[in-house]
Amino acid sequence: MIKVEHMTKMYGAYPAVIDVSLHINKGEVVGFLGPNGAGKTTTMRVMTGYTPPSEGNVTIAGYDVISHSLDARRHIGYLPETVPLYLDMEVTDYLRYMGQMRGMSRKWVNERLPSVIDVVRLGDYRNSIIQKLSKGYRQRVGIAQAILHEPDILILDEPTIGIDPAQVVETRALIKELGGEHTLILSSHILPEISMICKRVLVIHDGRLVADDEPGNLSERLRRTERIEISVRGADNISEIVSALRDLSMIVDARRDQSAAANRNNNEGVIPLVIDARPDKEATENVARAIVEKGWGLTNMHMIPMSLEEIFLELTTDENAGE
Amino acid sequence: MGSTISQSLNNIWNVAYKELKTYFSSPMAYVVAAAFLAITGFFFVASVSDAFSEASIRGFSAGAIFFMIFLSPALTMRLLAEEQKLGTLELLLTSPVREFEIVMGKFIASFLMLVIMLSLTLYYVLILFIFGVPDTGPIYTGYLGMILYGATTLSVGLAASAITSNQLVALVVAAGTLTGLTVVDFVAERLSGTAAQVLNGFQLGSSFQTFDVSNFAVAQGGHFADFSRGIINFGDILYYVGMTGVFLFLTVVLLQSRRWR
Numbered sequence: 001m002i003k004v005e006h007m008t009k010m011y012g013a014y015p016a017v018i019d020v021s022l023h024i025n026k027g028e029v030v031g032f033l034g035p036n037g038a039g040k041t042t043t044m045r046v047m048t049g050y051t052p053p054s055e056g057n058v059t060i061a062g063y064d065v066i067s068h069s070l071d072a073r074r075h076i077g078y079l080p081e082t083v084p085l086y087l088d089m090e091v092t093d094y095l096r097y098m099g100q101m102r103g104m105s106r107k108w109v110n111e112r113l114p115s116v117i118d119v120v121r122l123g124d125y126r127n128s129i130i131q132k133l134s135k136g137y138r139q140r141v142g143i144a145q146a147i148l149h150e151p152d153i154l155i156l157d158e159p160t161i162g163i164d165p166a167q168v169v170e171t172r173a174l175i176k177e178l179g180g181e182h183t184l185i186l187s188s189h190i191l192p193e194i195s196m197i198c199k200r201v202l203v204i205h206d207g208r209l210v211a212d213d214e215p216g217n218l219s220e221r222l223r224r225t226e227r228i229e230i231s232v233r234g235a236d237n238i239s240e241i242v243s244a245l246r247d248l249s250m251i252v253d254a255r256r257d258q259s260a261a262a263n264r265n266n267n268e269g270v271i272p273l274v275i276d277a278r279p280d281k282e283a284t285e286n287v288a289r290a291i292v293e294k295g296w297g298l299t300n301m302h303m304i305p306m307s308l309e310e311i312f313l314e315l316t317t318d319e320n321a322g323e
Numbered sequence: 324m325g326s327t328i329s330q331s332l333n334n335i336w337n338v339a340y341k342e343l344k345t346y347f348s349s350p351m352a353y354v355v356a357a358a359f360l361a362i363t364g365f366f367f368v369a370s371v372s373d374a375f376s377e378a379s380i381r382g383f384s385a386g387a388i389f390f391m392i393f394l395s396p397a398l399t400m401r402l403l404a405e406e407q408k409l410g411t412l413e414l415l416l417t418s419p420v421r422e423f424e425i426v427m428g429k430f431i432a433s434f435l436m437l438v439i440m441l442s443l444t445l446y447y448v449l450i451l452f453i454f455g456v457p458d459t460g461p462i463y464t465g466y467l468g469m470i471l472y473g474a475t476t477l478s479v480g481l482a483a484s485a486i487t488s489n490q491l492v493a494l495v496v497a498a499g500t501l502t503g504l505t506v507v508d509f510v511a512e513r514l515s516g517t518a519a520q521v522l523n524g525f526q527l528g529s530s531f532q533t534f535d536v537s538n539f540a541v542a543q544g545g546h547f548a549d550f551s552r553g554i555i556n557f558g559d560i561l562y563y564v565g566m567t568g569v570f571l572f573l574t575v576v577l578l579q580s581r582r583w584r
Binding site: 045048049050051052070071073074076078080082083084085086087088089093097098100101102103145 | 333420
C-alpha cells in the first residue's frame, strides 16, 4: 500500500530524514516512534505529498506522490499534529467542506456525515462553532475529516498530544477501532500508546529508521540487558558487593537501588541493588552464588523484564554513549 | 478529461462558496463595504454638489479606485494568510486539489464581494437619473473599469496574502504595492524617454490628483482614465486583465513553492 524507497529529505543543508526505506501493506497498523524532531512528521509529510522527498521514491497505492500526486492524495486521510481547523466554522460545515475538497459529492457527504459524527462521538456538538470546542473535541473533528472520505490509508500525526488524560483514553480507543478498517499510520513519542494500538513499530531517530518490528519482538530482539533487583545483608559497604558482582561475566553494571519502594522497609544492614545483566539463563543463579559465597545474606531477588520505555531510550540514545 | 475539468470547477466553486460564506459570517466584509460606501458616497456628493456640476459618476469612481488600494487588500488579506496560520493549508495541499483551484476559488469569492459592493453604489446612478440627465456611456464604462481595476487590486492582495501567515503584513505589502503602482507618474515625471513611457504605461489608476475635487473632469491618470471618460480602450483592458493574470499566477507559484522548500 505504501512504499518508501531510500527517501531522504533535506531542509536546506539539514537532513530531516535520511535514507528511509519501508513497505506498509494493506490493513497494517503501524506506529512511528521517536522523540520530537526525529523526523516522524517529515516522513508523514512526504507520504501525504505535502512536501517532496529530496531523494528516493514514495508511492501510495501504486501512485508516485510526485508524478501522480493527485491520485496518491485521493487514497489518504491525514490529520497533522497541529489539528488544523477553520475555527469560525460549524463542525458539520467544516466536515462538509473538507469532504468536498477530498472529492466527495454533496450527496455522498450528506450520507456519510451522520455515521462519521457517530464514530467520533461528536453528536452533541455537530452544530457548535469549532472555536468553542475543547482540544479533545477539536481532535475528534480532526479525526472525522480524516476518515470522512473513506480513505484506504489513514495518517495521524501525534493524535493524542495536548489533550486531557480522560480524553486521551477515549481517543486511543477510537484510533484502535479505526485500525480495523484502514491502513493506519500514527506517530507518537509515547510508547504505551504505540504498543497499545499498533502491531508494528517503526522507531525513527535522528532522521533514520533504527528499528522495524512488532512491539513484542522488538523488546525481545533488543533486550541487550536484563534487570535484576536484589537485597543483600551483611556486606560492609556497597562497593564490596558491586566489585564481587562485576567479576561475573554477564553483569554489565550494578548500583544502589535508589527507588522509594526498595528503601521503604530498609532493615539495618540490608543494601538494595539494581543489576544490569546480559541475557543469560544462569544470570540469577550466578548472582545468588556470588553473594552466598561471600558469606552475605540474599534477602530478596527479583527479575524485571525491560519495559518498552527503556528499550526506546536504549534505541534512541547514541550507541556508544554508555560504553 | 471532461470529468477532470468538472472536478476542477467543482473544487474552485467549493472554495469560493466557503469563502463567501465566511465573508458574510464575519464583520470584515460589512466593515469594508460600509467604509467603501461612506468614502465613495462622500466623493460622489462632493462631485455633484456644485451649482453647475456634471451629472456623472466620475467623482465617485475616482474616489472608489483610489481607496480600493486599501480596501481590496482588506478583503483578501485573510484568504491565504489565515490558512497558513491555522495550518489548514497543509490539509488543502494534501487533498486532491490543485493550487490554482484554491487560488481561483479565493479570488472569485473576493471578486464577487467586490461586485456586491459596487452594486450597492448603483443608487448613486439612480440619483443622477432622478435629478439630472447623465450620459449613460461613461457610466457603463466607469463600472466596467472599476470591476477590472478592482480585480487587479484583489489579485495583488491575494499574492501578498500567500507570502505570509500574518494578515497585517499581507495588507501592508498589498497596499504598498498598489500605492507604488499608482504613484509611478511622480517618478515618471522626473525621467524622460522610454523609461518614463514604460513607467506611465504601468500606472494602475489616477494618482493623488484624485483629491483635487474641483477638477474631477480632467484629473485622471493611469489606465482608468479612459474608462471614466466613456472610452473602452483595448490596451487598458489588456493591462488590467494581464496584471490580474500575472498576480494570480504569482500566487499559484508562491503556493507551489512551499513544496520545494
